Amino acid sequence: MKLAYWPGCVSRGFTPELHGSMALVAERLEIELVTLDRANCCGAGVIAEHNQELADTLNARTFALAQQTGLSMMNICSTCQGAQSECQQRLDADSAYRAHINEALAGEGLEYVKDGGGFENKNFLWVLVEDYGLERLKTKVTRPLAGLRVGPFYGCYVVRPKHRLGYEEHPERDLYLEYVIEALGGEVVDYDGSRKCCGFPVITMNRETSLRQAGTHLGDALDQGADCLVTPCPLCHLNLDMQQPEAAKIVDRDLGLAVLHLPQLVGLALGYKPKQLGMSLHIASTEWVEERLTGVPA
Numbered sequence: 001m002k003l004a005y006w007p008g009c010v011s012r013g014f015t016p017e018l019h020g021s022m023a024l025v026a027e028r029l030e031i032e033l034v035t036l037d038r039a040n041c042c043g044a045g046v047i048a049e050h051n052q053e054l055a056d057t058l059n060a061r062t063f064a065l066a067q068q069t070g071l072s073m074m075n076i077c078s079t080c081q082g083a084q085s086e087c088q089q090r091l092d093a094d095s096a097y098r099a100h101i102n103e104a105l106a107g108e109g110l111e112y113v114k115d116g117g118g119f120e121n122k123n124f125l126w127v128l129v130e131d132y133g134l135e136r137l138k139t140k141v142t143r144p145l146a147g148l149r150v151g152p153f154y155g156c157y158v159v160r161p162k163h164r165l166g167y168e169e170h171p172e173r174d175l176y177l178e179y180v181i182e183a184l185g186g187e188v189v190d191y192d193g194s195r196k197c198c199g200f201p202v203i204t205m206n207r208e209t210s211l212r213q214a215g216t217h218l219g220d221a222l223d224q225g226a227d228c229l230v231t232p233c234p235l236c237h238l239n240l241d242m243q244q245p246e247a248a249k250i251v252d253r254d255l256g257l258a259v260l261h262l263p264q265l266v267g268l269a270l271g272y273k274p275k276q277l278g279m280s281l282h283i284a285s286t287e288w289v290e291e292r293l294t295g296v297p298a
Contacts, residue, residue, distance in 0.1 A: 001005035001132065004066040006034035006121075008077035009041045012235040014242070017278025018234050021263040022076050022124070024277070028270045029132065029140060033074070036065050042083040045201070053101070059087035060101045063119070064110035072120040074127050076263065081123045083156030085164050107160070123158055125232045125262060126166075126209040133182045144185025144259040150265065150290045151189040151226035152177035152216070155236040156197045168261045177230065180262070184269035186239065193217035198231075200239040208250060214239045216249035228258040228289050230265045236260060244284045258286040268293065 017125075026033050062084070065119045066073040075081055091098045091133045092114045101181040102111045113119075124129070128262060131282035156166065168175055174195060199213030218240060222227055231237055239247075241259040242287040248255040260268075264277045268289075279286040 001030070002032040002071055002209060003074040003127070004034045004069045004071040006039050006062060006073055006075045008034065008065070008075060008080045008234065009047075010238070012117070012254040013074055014218055015261065015281075017281045018076060018237070018261040019276045020265060021261060021267050021272075024272055025263045025267050028267075028272075028276035031132070033094045034069050036062065036069075036073075036152070039065050041073070042077075042087075044079050045083050045086075048083070048086075049282075054089045055083070056090060056097075057101050057104045058193065059084050059269075060091060060098075060112040061105055061108070061110060063088065063091075064105055064112045066121070067113060067116045067119050070117060071116070073129050074121065074122055074124055076122060076124045076232070076261075077235070078155055078157040078231075079235045081121070081165075082123055085166075089164050093152065100196050123232055125158065125176050125180065126170070126173065128266075129179055130170060134179055135173060137180070137183050137266075141184055141269045143269055143293065145293065146185050148186045148289065149189045149219040149225055149227045150181045150186045151182065151191050151224070151229045152194050152235060153198070153221075153229045153231040153240065153259075154195045155231060155233045156207055158232060159195050175230070177262075178283075180266070181230065184266065186265075186269075189221060189224050189226040191217075191220045191226065193220045198236040198239040200232075201234045203239065210239065211243055211247040211248070211250040214243055215253075215255065218244065218247065218255045218257050219253055222255065222257055226257065227292055228260055230260045230262055232262045234261065243281050245254055258284050260281065260286070260289070 041054040199210035203210035
């Protein structure tokens, strides 16, 4: 399998362990990633609030770069998926608008083509289930996550709005994290909040509300016996992990729940050590996860 790879901004800035873990996992899964180093920020919905045309131009540019490779594109950020899916839907629906956006790209010799070569843009989670396949993934597991109770955290951008995110064709996309956890040998923890907003989008406008959302979700997962959470979104990770000490103060309880990126969880099951996956870089300690897996040889 060969894919054009859009890492996004956060995975190479705030959460470099995500970018590094994805590289390791891709190698072991025999997925060849063609990194789009010249691609730009998706805007995370923020740019679109101020200038929709600019946001669409930026994302169309990334699509065009991916189309030049002749490959479909994979991202490792749910927020990127949401912002880019919205942009792609708008570009595909209006040929005149698409032509207008392409005028801005012409100076670089770029053009976004609707349905160009069967072009798709998918989050790593979707690629794992729909293209790589869970049965094939199981054959790669060398350290089953037996005994590890994992709470899935989807966040917002890969579960809604469904009409924009391919749920007509793939109606179970909001269950894929559960499927992957089970395929890796882990135990799924069902808790309230797994498909709710982490609070990150409002943190600059209403910090207390944002932290309360994060703290509430973490507390709910702990109350249901979770050893850790796993998320396909680095921005969710920032609010659930990096802001966890502050969130604990807002909800007035101890938290200390490890929050893993999806490639890190996959990497553990593929036999990589926590240090290789950058888990020591997290704010909330991941030692409990490591202890759980100590008795499971790689």
